[in-house]
Amino acid sequence: MNFDFSDDQKFLKREARKFLEAACPIATTRSVLDSRDKPFDEPLWRKVVEMGWTGTVIPEKWGGSGLGHTDLCAIAEELGRVIAPIPFASTVYVFAEAILAFGEDRQCERLLPAIAAGEAIGCLAVGEGRGRLACDAMTTRVEDERLHGAKIPVTDGDIATHAIVAARDDAGLGLFVVDLATAEGVRREPIESLDPTRSAARIVFEGAECERLGAAGEGKAQLDTVMNRAAVLFAFEQLGGADRCLETAREYALERYAFGRVIASYQAIKHKLADIYVKNELARSHAYYGAWALGAGESNLPLAAAAARVAGIQSYDFAAKENLQTHGGIGFTWEVDCHLHLRRSRQLALALGGISNWREQLVQELEARNQH
Amino acid sequence: MDFNDSPEEAEFRARARAWLAANAPEVNWAQLDQSDEPAMKAAGQAWQARKADAGFACISWPREWGGGGESPVMQAIFDEEEGAYGIAFRFFGIGLGMCLPTLMAVGDAQTCKRFVGPALRGDEIWCQLFSEPGAGSDVAASRTRAVRANDGSGDWIVNGQKVWTSGAHYSDYGLLLARTDPDVPKHKGLTMFWLDMRSPGIEVRPIHQASGDSEFNEVFFADVRIRDCQRLGEIGEGWKVALITLMNERLAVGMGSGPGWRELLALARELPGADGRPAVEDQALREKLADWYVGAEGIRLTRLRVMTALSRGQAPGPEASIGKIVSARQMQDVATEALDRLDQFGIVAGEAGGADIAAFDYNFFFGGALRIAGGSDEILKNIIAERVLGLPADIRVDRDVAFKDIPRGR
Numbered sequence: 040m041n042f043d044f045s046d047d048q049k050f051l052k053r054e055a056r057k058f059l060e061a062a063c064p065i066a067t068t069r070s071v072l073d074s075r076d077k078p079f080d081e082p083l084w085r086k087v088v089e090m091g092w093t094g095t096v097i098p099e100k101w102g103g104s105g106l107g108h109t110d111l112c113a114i115a116e117e118l119g120r121v122i123a124p125i126p127f128a129s130t131v132y133v134f135a136e137a138i139l140a141f142g143e144d145r146q147c148e149r150l151l152p153a154i155a156a157g158e159a160i161g162c163l164a165v166g167e168g169r170g171r172l173a174c175d176a177m178t179t180r181v182e183d184e185r186l187h188g189a190k191i192p193v194t195d196g197d198i199a200t201h202a203i204v205a206a207r208d209d210a211g212l213g214l215f216v217v218d219l220a221t222a223e224g225v226r227r228e229p230i231e232s233l234d235p236t237r238s239a240a241r242i243v244f245e246g247a248e249c250e251r252l253g254a255a256g257e258g259k260a261q262l263d264t265v266m267n268r269a270a271v272l273f274a275f276e277q278l279g280g281a282d283r284c285l286e287t288a289r290e291y292a293l294e295r296y297a298f299g300r301v302i303a304s305y306q307a308i309k310h311k312l313a314d315i316y317v318k319n320e321l322a323r324s325h326a327y328y329g330a331w332a333l334g335a336g337e338s339n340l341p342l343a344a345a346a347a348r349v350a351g352i353q354s355y356d357f358a359a360k361e362n363l364q365t366h367g368g369i370g371f372t373w374e375v376d377c378h379l380h381l382r383r384s385r386q387l388a389l390a391l392g393g394i395s396n397w398r399e400q401l402v403q404e405l406e407a408r409n410q411h
Numbered sequence: 412m413d414f415n416d417s418p419e420e421a422e423f424r425a426r427a428r429a430w431l432a433a434n435a436p437e438v439n440w441a442q443l444d445q446s447d448e449p450a451m452k453a454a455g456q457a458w459q460a461r462k463a464d465a466g467f468a469c470i471s472w473p474r475e476w477g478g479g480g481e482s483p484v485m486q487a488i489f490d491e492e493e494g495a496y497g498i499a500f501r502f503f504g505i506g507l508g509m510c511l512p513t514l515m516a517v518g519d520a521q522t523c524k525r526f527v528g529p530a531l532r533g534d535e536i537w538c539q540l541f542s543e544p545g546a547g548s549d550v551a552a553s554r555t556r557a558v559r560a561n562d563g564s565g566d567w568i569v570n571g572q573k574v575w576t577s578g579a580h581y582s583d584y585g586l587l588l589a590r591t592d593p594d595v596p597k598h599k600g601l602t603m604f605w606l607d608m609r610s611p612g613i614e615v616r617p618i619h620q621a622s623g624d625s626e627f628n629e630v631f632f633a634d635v636r637i638r639d640c641q642r643l644g645e646i647g648e649g650w651k652v653a654l655i656t657l658m659n660e661r662l663a664v665g666m667g668s669g670p671g672w673r674e675l676l677a678l679a680r681e682l683p684g685a686d687g688r689p690a691v692e693d694q695a696l697r698e699k700l701a702d703w704y705v706g707a708e709g710i711r712l713t714r715l716r717v718m719t720a721l722s723r724g725q726a727p728g729p730e731a732s733i734g735k736i737v738s739a740r741q742m743q744d745v746a747t748e749a750l751d752r753l754d755q756f757g758i759v760a761g762e763a764g765g766a767d768i769a770a771f772d773y774n775f776f777f778g779g780a781l782r783i784a785g786g787s788d789e790i791l792k793n794i795i796a797e798r799v800l801g802l803p804a805d806i807r808v809d810r811d812v813a814f815k816d817i818p819r820g821r
């Protein structure tokens with residue numbers, strides 16, 4: 040047993056942090072926040088690609104580095120810390136993982152090298168409207184290998200070159216790959232989102248050409264796999280963000296004076312920060328376990344991923360809110376970064392489906408494992 | 412990151428499992444009457460001795476004193492396997508979890524040799540004589556006095572009172588924090604001793620607890636004579652020694668006990684909920700179950716992370732504090748939820764209620780006790796804030812004041 044990153048992974052993590060501190064200062068994230076026509080930071084994206092991060096777990100024969108998922112988790116944690124304004128999650132945690140899990144060789148050959156080389160940006164087009172996702176009620180359809188329907192919201196849908204779309208055909212629900220850049224019959228409209236440091240779109244398919252990913256009619260199970268794998272990686276981004284919130288709140292509390300002493304000396308503030316610490320440590324433990332379940336191809340991934348996701352959502356949500364609270368009035372200004380975490384914590388909390396979905400999945404797993 | 416056993420760990424687990432399978436089922440653990448303390452103690456001691464004979468007691472203690480010399484991870488593995496049989500005794504935790512580690516850290520070879528073996532076998536039981544009526548969270552304010560005998564023997568004469576001493580009534584030995592110098596600030600005038608609980612002048616009075624049970628006691632000292640060789644550490648260094656005990660305590664008590672999410676799930680499957688459908692179908696309950704799993708499993712995994720650090724030779728750090736903060740509160744909350752779901756029947760206790768309700772009742776009260784014992788929630792949060800996050804200490808009005816001049820209230 041070893042419940043920690045290896046020395047190599049710790050080295051990778053340190054290097055990643057150093058790199059991102061230089062390549063992604065908060066001004067970079069803010070440049071995307073503040074300009075409507077800048078959906079992501081392209082220079083940063085190119086640098087991240089040059090680092091080889093988009094191909095971290097892609098096998099060498101397809102142009103990647105062939106590293107393990109724990110290495111990718113280490114990178115995810117660092118990207119989360121700096122609120123990176125790039126389509127990394129959509130491309131790497133979701134799109135690449137889906138292709139790796141279900142792609143046929145020819146699909147892998149075509150798409151994975153493009154991801155590793157930074158030529159492809161992916162997205163996952165699932166949701167169709169308000170409320171919980173109901174696979175049975177999905178209206179997007181495939182007829183004669185042509186897609187019809189509308190998806191909203193699609194994170195990074197406006198900038199992606201490829202989408203994985205959940206749609207029904209005669210066999211039931213399935214996953215389909217669409218080449219957004221070349222296919223005809225694709226209409227994309229950027230939409231505003233709660234976290235403008237990540238872009239979002241509505242995509243309308245009007246007879247767009249598409250290609251099946253994986254087995255017909257297995258969409259529900261495939262979607263579960265995609266979500267579970269991404270959930271672990273999201274949990275590391277959330278962990279990085281939550282840790283950063285704790286650091287920021289701590290630094291501010293040690294500098295801000297009220298009633299003649301630093302606010303960090305008041306128990307109400309001390310205990311608040313201790314509460315953040317406790318939640319973050321629980322989230323870290325679950326994330327680590329999830330990383331292991333993901334890498335080891337463990338059958339308990341659905342349980343481990345759900346637990347990592349619930350803990351990740353809760354800790355980042357709490358840390359972001361209490362970080363703002365610790366800052367007082369200045370925390371509620373556009374100029375101070377508290378709201379960037381508040382926004383990103385919501386983005387990450389909802390992008391793979393909200394916490395209720397994951398709690399329900401978790402309890403179903405517990406029920407299955409604890410028969411009468 | 413590897414949550415699989417290493418080859419040695421797998422081999423150890425297999426050995427532990429085989430031994431437990433051959434030995435544990437001889438006792439029907441569920442049938443033991445928890446309220447019959449002498450019988451429980453006898454059963455506990457027999458089990459502890461059996462583990463000791465097989466080399467499964469105190470697996471991570473140094474070999475020279477009779478421990479297994481293995482990594483703390485091996486102990487965690489054994490605990491996991493043993494836990495599966497529902498074997499849990501409250502007699503040994505304080506001694507083996509706190510007092511003996513303190514003794515091994517500061518005691519001389521002779522003292523260790525004398526006490527470690529018998530404690531490890533369960534032959535001798537220890538208690539922790541720290542808290543006093545006026546010194547709980549602020550245990551460095553202890554005023555039980557130890558004064559040199561004026562007969563030139565070097566002996567110490569102890570007078571005063573301890574309180575909330577768990578198991579004092581069945582303990583053989585105790586770890587005593589006493590004031591040896593009231594003229595210096597409070598942290599500097601303390602000294603640690605061990606003592607025989609049968610020494611003349613000691614009186615133990617059980618306390619009737621809020622839960623109705625009597626697990627802790629008042630302990631009175633009237634001219635109790637102890638020898639200087641019973642001193643642990645230097646004179647005036649008692650606080651340093653106490654911190655060793657307290658750090659080990661946080662590790663020892665961090666896991667919580669009794670019914671958790673698993674038992675609540677089992678109960679909810681049987682109980683009728685809204686419209687007669689099983690309570691487990693209630694979405695509100697399911698969401699809470701998920702969160703409690705995340706809490707309990709998060710603590711278990713965090714503990715294993717701490718074990719990883721311990722096996723690399725690091726001392727238990729303040730990080731271990733998070734276990735009790737989460738688990739004590741959760742014990743209380745899970746029990747409250749179970750009683751809520753029983754609805755009106757939730758007030759039924761004793762035989763009319765049944766063993767599962769009794770276990771929830773116990774935790775309903777004991778969760779509250781654990782939020783106080785061994786460092787209250789508030790004190791543990793202070794520890795995290797100050798020692799982990801490096802925030803300023805609370806303002807201390809008593810810091811540089813001679814102990815005898817510090818004001819006292821109720």
Ligand SMILES: Cc1cc2nc3c(=O)[nH]c(=O)nc-3n(C[C@H](O)[C@H](O)[C@H](O)COP(=O)(O)OP(=O)(O)OC[C@H]3O[C@@H](n4cnc5c(N)ncnc54)[C@H](O)[C@@H]3O)c2cc1C
Binds near residue numbers: 627784
């Ligand atoms: C079941 C049980 C078993 C125990 N067993 C033992 C034992 O075996 N040996 C032993 O020595 N002791 C034992 N104790 C005693 C235990 O360690 C003390 O009760 C505990 O440290 C709290 O001290 P107190 O009871 O004096 O409460 P107080 O210190 O008076 O605390 C009262 C309240 O004030 C809060 N408070 C105190 N100081 C601060 C502060 N600085 N900041 C914020 N809030 C503060 C506390 O959190 C608490 O809520 C046991 C207690 C219990 C409940």
